[in-house]
Amino acid sequence: MIGLSALVATWTLGAALHTAPLSLRDDLAPRPEGMTSLRVDGFGADRPRPSPSLLAQPAVTPTPPPTEAPAETTGGGGAEACDVDCETAHEDAVMARYVTRRRTQLLRTHRAFAIAAWSGMLITEVLGTIQAVNQPTWFGDGACTSDPEAFGCHQSSMITGLHETFAITTTALYTTAAILAVAAPDPESASVGDGRAERTLRLHKTMAWVHGVGMVLLPLLGIVTAHPQILGISQEAQGDFSRAMRTVHTVIGYSTFAALTFSAWIEL
Numbered sequence: 001m002i003g004l005s006a007l008v009a010t011w012t013l014g015a016a017l018h019t020a021p022l023s024l025r026d027d028l029a030p031r032p033e034g035m036t037s038l039r040v041d042g043f044g045a046d047r048p049r050p051s052p053s054l055l056a057q058p059a060v061t062p063t064p065p066p067t068e069a070p071a072e073t074t075g076g077g078g079a080e081a082c083d084v085d086c087e088t089a090h091e092d093a094v095m096a097r098y099v100t101r102r103r104t105q106l107l108r109t110h111r112a113f114a115i116a117a118w119s120g121m122l123i124t125e126v127l128g129t130i131q132a133v134n135q136p137t138w139f140g141d142g143a144c145t146s147d148p149e150a151f152g153c154h155q156s157s158m159i160t161g162l163h164e165t166f167a168i169t170t171t172a173l174y175t176t177a178a179i180l181a182v183a184a185p186d187p188e189s190a191s192v193g194d195g196r197a198e199r200t201l202r203l204h205k206t207m208a209w210v211h212g213v214g215m216v217l218l219p220l221l222g223i224v225t226a227h228p229q230i231l232g233i234s235q236e237a238q239g240d241f242s243r244a245m246r247t248v249h250t251v252i253g254y255s256t257f258a259a260l261t262f263s264a265w266i267e268l
Contacts, residue, residue: 099185106184111267113177118264120170125257127163128250131156136239138247160226167222174215181208200266207263214256221249 130152134144144153152159191201224231225245228238 103184103186106180110177110180110184113173113180114264117170117173117177118260120166120173121257121260124163124166124170125253127159127166128253130159131163132246132250135246136243137250138243164222167219171215171219178208178212204263204267207259207266211256211259211263214252214259217252218249218256221245221252225249 133142134150134152134156135142136145143150144156147153191198191205225242228241228245233241
Protein backbone atom coordinates (compact mmCIF):
# COMPACT_ATOMS: atom_id res chain seq x y z
CA MET A 1 0.00 0.00 0.00
CA ILE A 2 2.79 2.33 0.87
CA GLY A 3 4.59 1.48 -2.35
CA LEU A 4 1.49 2.21 -4.38
CA SER A 5 1.08 5.60 -2.72
CA ALA A 6 4.72 6.52 -3.45
CA LEU A 7 4.32 5.54 -7.07
CA VAL A 8 1.24 7.74 -7.45
CA ALA A 9 3.00 10.73 -5.84
CA THR A 10 5.99 10.31 -8.12
CA TRP A 11 3.78 10.16 -11.19
CA THR A 12 1.86 13.26 -10.13
CA LEU A 13 5.05 15.31 -9.50
CA GLY A 14 6.50 14.25 -12.86
CA ALA A 15 3.35 15.30 -14.66
CA ALA A 16 3.42 18.66 -12.96
CA LEU A 17 7.04 19.21 -13.87
CA HIS A 18 6.35 18.14 -17.43
CA THR A 19 3.46 20.53 -17.83
CA ALA A 20 5.24 23.54 -16.19
CA PRO A 21 8.93 23.49 -17.14
CA LEU A 22 11.43 25.89 -15.65
CA SER A 23 12.24 28.94 -17.78
CA LEU A 24 14.44 32.03 -17.42
CA ARG A 25 12.54 35.19 -18.32
CA ASP A 26 13.90 38.69 -18.76
CA ASP A 27 10.71 40.47 -19.68
CA LEU A 28 9.66 41.56 -16.27
CA ALA A 29 9.01 45.04 -14.92
CA PRO A 30 11.62 47.83 -15.36
CA ARG A 31 14.80 47.23 -13.44
CA PRO A 32 17.81 49.32 -12.53
CA GLU A 33 20.42 49.87 -15.24
CA GLY A 34 23.13 47.24 -15.21
CA MET A 35 20.94 44.64 -13.43
CA THR A 36 19.23 41.62 -15.01
CA SER A 37 16.08 40.22 -13.40
CA LEU A 38 16.09 36.45 -13.14
CA ARG A 39 12.68 34.85 -12.67
CA VAL A 40 12.36 31.17 -12.02
CA ASP A 41 8.86 30.14 -13.04
CA GLY A 42 7.47 27.38 -11.08
CA PHE A 43 9.26 28.28 -7.86
CA GLY A 44 8.13 31.94 -7.45
CA ALA A 45 11.72 33.29 -7.02
CA ASP A 46 12.41 36.76 -8.43
CA ARG A 47 15.81 38.10 -7.42
CA PRO A 48 17.96 40.66 -9.33
CA ARG A 49 21.43 39.66 -10.42
CA PRO A 50 24.24 41.98 -11.52
CA SER A 51 25.06 41.94 -15.22
CA PRO A 52 28.43 40.52 -16.35
CA SER A 53 29.45 43.89 -17.85
CA LEU A 54 28.98 45.61 -14.53
CA LEU A 55 30.99 42.95 -12.76
CA ALA A 56 33.83 43.36 -15.28
CA GLN A 57 34.14 47.14 -14.72
CA PRO A 58 36.73 48.21 -12.11
CA ALA A 59 35.63 50.26 -9.20
CA VAL A 60 35.91 54.00 -9.87
CA THR A 61 37.31 56.10 -7.10
CA PRO A 62 35.73 59.56 -7.06
CA THR A 63 38.26 62.30 -7.82
CA PRO A 64 38.20 65.19 -5.38
CA PRO A 65 37.73 68.62 -6.97
CA PRO A 66 40.98 70.51 -7.63
CA THR A 67 41.94 72.95 -4.99
CA GLU A 68 43.08 76.37 -6.16
CA ALA A 69 46.27 77.74 -4.76
CA PRO A 70 45.74 80.91 -2.83
CA ALA A 71 46.47 83.96 -4.91
CA GLU A 72 49.78 85.58 -4.13
CA THR A 73 49.51 89.02 -2.86
CA THR A 74 51.86 91.56 -4.31
CA GLY A 75 53.07 94.36 -2.25
CA GLY A 76 51.56 97.53 -3.59
CA GLY A 77 51.57 99.52 -0.45
CA GLY A 78 54.84 101.37 -1.04
CA ALA A 79 57.11 101.59 1.98
CA GLU A 80 54.75 99.51 4.16
CA ALA A 81 55.19 96.43 1.94
CA CYS A 82 58.92 96.86 1.40
CA ASP A 83 61.77 95.61 3.46
CA VAL A 84 65.21 97.17 3.64
CA ASP A 85 66.29 95.79 0.25
CA CYS A 86 63.16 97.10 -1.43
CA GLU A 87 63.70 100.55 0.05
CA THR A 88 67.31 100.55 -1.12
CA ALA A 89 66.30 99.53 -4.65
CA HIS A 90 63.68 102.26 -4.72
CA GLU A 91 66.20 104.89 -3.64
CA ASP A 92 68.70 103.68 -6.24
CA ALA A 93 66.07 103.94 -8.98
CA VAL A 94 65.15 107.46 -7.91
CA MET A 95 68.81 108.48 -7.84
CA ALA A 96 69.43 106.95 -11.28
CA ARG A 97 66.52 108.90 -12.75
CA TYR A 98 67.80 112.08 -11.13
CA VAL A 99 71.33 111.58 -12.47
CA THR A 100 70.06 110.82 -15.97
CA ARG A 101 67.77 113.84 -15.96
CA ARG A 102 70.54 116.11 -14.68
CA ARG A 103 73.00 114.82 -17.28
CA THR A 104 70.48 115.43 -20.05
CA GLN A 105 69.78 118.98 -18.89
CA LEU A 106 73.46 119.89 -18.53
CA LEU A 107 74.42 118.46 -21.91
CA ARG A 108 71.52 120.25 -23.58
CA THR A 109 72.70 123.53 -22.07
CA HIS A 110 76.30 122.67 -22.98
CA ARG A 111 75.30 122.24 -26.61
CA ALA A 112 73.56 125.62 -26.66
CA PHE A 113 76.62 127.40 -25.27
CA ALA A 114 78.92 125.46 -27.60
CA ILE A 115 76.93 126.57 -30.64
CA ALA A 116 77.04 130.16 -29.39
CA ALA A 117 80.81 129.88 -28.85
CA TRP A 118 81.28 128.47 -32.36
CA SER A 119 79.28 131.34 -33.83
CA GLY A 120 81.28 133.90 -31.88
CA MET A 121 84.55 132.32 -32.93
CA LEU A 122 83.48 132.38 -36.58
CA ILE A 123 83.04 136.16 -36.41
CA THR A 124 86.30 136.49 -34.47
CA GLU A 125 88.16 134.52 -37.14
CA VAL A 126 86.74 136.68 -39.92
CA LEU A 127 87.86 139.85 -38.18
CA GLY A 128 91.24 138.30 -37.34
CA THR A 129 91.74 137.29 -40.96
CA ILE A 130 91.19 140.90 -42.06
CA GLN A 131 93.83 142.02 -39.58
CA ALA A 132 96.26 139.30 -40.65
CA VAL A 133 95.89 140.31 -44.30
CA ASN A 134 96.37 144.01 -43.62
CA GLN A 135 99.18 143.79 -41.05
CA PRO A 136 102.68 142.30 -41.30
CA THR A 137 103.04 138.52 -40.84
CA TRP A 138 105.51 135.89 -41.95
CA PHE A 139 103.47 135.64 -45.14
CA GLY A 140 104.03 139.28 -46.13
CA ASP A 141 104.19 142.90 -45.08
CA GLY A 142 100.42 143.33 -45.17
CA ALA A 143 98.01 144.92 -47.62
CA CYS A 144 98.00 148.26 -45.84
CA THR A 145 101.75 148.63 -46.38
CA SER A 146 101.48 148.40 -50.15
CA ASP A 147 97.98 149.90 -50.50
CA PRO A 148 96.81 152.18 -47.69
CA GLU A 149 93.37 152.30 -49.31
CA ALA A 150 92.83 148.55 -48.98
CA PHE A 151 89.75 147.29 -47.20
CA GLY A 152 89.99 147.74 -43.47
CA CYS A 153 93.08 149.91 -43.40
CA HIS A 154 91.23 153.06 -42.39
CA GLN A 155 89.07 151.11 -39.96
CA SER A 156 91.96 149.24 -38.41
CA SER A 157 91.25 150.42 -34.90
CA MET A 158 87.53 149.59 -35.20
CA ILE A 159 88.23 146.12 -36.59
CA THR A 160 90.76 145.53 -33.84
CA GLY A 161 88.21 146.58 -31.22
CA LEU A 162 85.51 144.31 -32.68
CA HIS A 163 87.99 141.45 -32.89
CA GLU A 164 88.91 141.83 -29.25
CA THR A 165 85.26 142.13 -28.17
CA PHE A 166 84.19 138.97 -29.97
CA ALA A 167 87.30 137.17 -28.75
CA ILE A 168 86.41 137.91 -25.13
CA THR A 169 82.76 136.95 -25.68
CA THR A 170 83.72 133.72 -27.44
CA THR A 171 86.13 132.80 -24.67
CA ALA A 172 83.43 133.32 -22.04
CA LEU A 173 80.90 131.23 -23.98
CA TYR A 174 83.44 128.49 -24.62
CA THR A 175 84.47 128.37 -20.96
CA THR A 176 80.85 128.05 -19.86
CA ALA A 177 80.25 125.23 -22.34
CA ALA A 178 83.36 123.42 -21.12
CA ILE A 179 82.33 123.72 -17.46
CA LEU A 180 78.88 122.33 -18.24
CA ALA A 181 80.39 119.38 -20.11
CA VAL A 182 82.72 118.55 -17.23
CA ALA A 183 79.93 118.95 -14.65
CA ALA A 184 77.59 116.55 -16.47
CA PRO A 185 77.54 113.26 -14.51
CA ASP A 186 78.61 110.14 -16.36
CA PRO A 187 77.95 107.17 -14.05
CA GLU A 188 77.78 104.63 -16.88
CA SER A 189 80.96 105.77 -18.67
CA ALA A 190 79.23 106.67 -21.91
CA SER A 191 82.51 106.81 -23.84
CA VAL A 192 83.53 103.24 -22.93
CA GLY A 193 82.63 100.60 -25.49
CA ASP A 194 82.96 99.65 -29.14
CA GLY A 195 79.67 101.06 -30.40
CA ARG A 196 79.36 103.96 -32.77
CA ALA A 197 78.09 106.32 -30.08
CA GLU A 198 80.99 105.44 -27.77
CA ARG A 199 83.60 105.94 -30.51
CA THR A 200 82.05 109.26 -31.50
CA LEU A 201 82.08 110.48 -27.92
CA ARG A 202 85.73 109.49 -27.49
CA LEU A 203 86.65 111.39 -30.65
CA HIS A 204 84.63 114.36 -29.44
CA LYS A 205 86.58 114.37 -26.18
CA THR A 206 89.89 114.11 -28.04
CA MET A 207 89.02 117.09 -30.20
CA ALA A 208 87.97 118.95 -27.06
CA TRP A 209 91.55 118.71 -25.82
CA VAL A 210 92.79 120.12 -29.14
CA HIS A 211 90.51 123.15 -29.34
CA GLY A 212 90.68 123.55 -25.55
CA VAL A 213 94.43 124.12 -25.69
CA GLY A 214 93.91 126.48 -28.61
CA MET A 215 91.33 128.52 -26.71
CA VAL A 216 93.82 128.97 -23.88
CA LEU A 217 96.67 130.04 -26.18
CA LEU A 218 94.71 132.39 -28.44
CA PRO A 219 93.94 135.12 -25.86
CA LEU A 220 97.51 135.03 -24.58
CA LEU A 221 98.97 135.30 -28.08
CA GLY A 222 96.55 138.10 -28.94
CA ILE A 223 97.58 140.11 -25.89
CA VAL A 224 101.34 139.78 -26.45
CA THR A 225 100.90 140.51 -30.17
CA ALA A 226 99.12 143.79 -29.49
CA HIS A 227 101.24 144.71 -26.46
CA PRO A 228 104.73 143.16 -26.74
CA GLN A 229 106.08 145.53 -24.12
CA ILE A 230 104.34 143.38 -21.49
CA LEU A 231 107.10 140.82 -21.96
CA GLY A 232 109.81 143.49 -21.88
CA ILE A 233 110.45 143.48 -25.63
CA SER A 234 112.51 146.49 -26.70
CA GLN A 235 111.07 149.14 -28.97
CA GLU A 236 113.32 148.12 -31.85
CA ALA A 237 112.34 144.45 -31.66
CA GLN A 238 108.63 144.92 -31.14
CA GLY A 239 107.88 145.00 -34.88
CA ASP A 240 109.47 141.65 -35.62
CA PHE A 241 108.09 140.14 -32.43
CA SER A 242 104.54 141.25 -33.25
CA ARG A 243 104.91 139.91 -36.80
CA ALA A 244 105.91 136.49 -35.48
CA MET A 245 103.23 136.37 -32.78
CA ARG A 246 100.55 137.52 -35.22
CA THR A 247 101.46 134.68 -37.56
CA VAL A 248 101.38 132.09 -34.80
CA HIS A 249 98.14 133.55 -33.47
CA THR A 250 96.52 133.29 -36.90
CA VAL A 251 97.63 129.70 -37.51
CA ILE A 252 96.50 128.54 -34.08
CA GLY A 253 93.22 130.40 -34.55
CA TYR A 254 92.46 128.53 -37.77
CA SER A 255 93.48 125.20 -36.23
CA THR A 256 91.34 125.78 -33.15
CA PHE A 257 88.33 126.79 -35.21
CA ALA A 258 88.75 123.72 -37.43
CA ALA A 259 88.93 121.41 -34.39
CA LEU A 260 85.89 123.06 -32.82
CA THR A 261 83.94 122.75 -36.06
CA PHE A 262 84.81 119.09 -36.48
CA SER A 263 83.95 118.39 -32.84
CA ALA A 264 80.53 119.96 -33.31
CA TRP A 265 79.93 118.22 -36.65
CA ILE A 266 80.46 114.68 -35.35
CA GLU A 267 77.90 115.32 -32.61
CA LEU A 268 75.14 116.36 -35.02
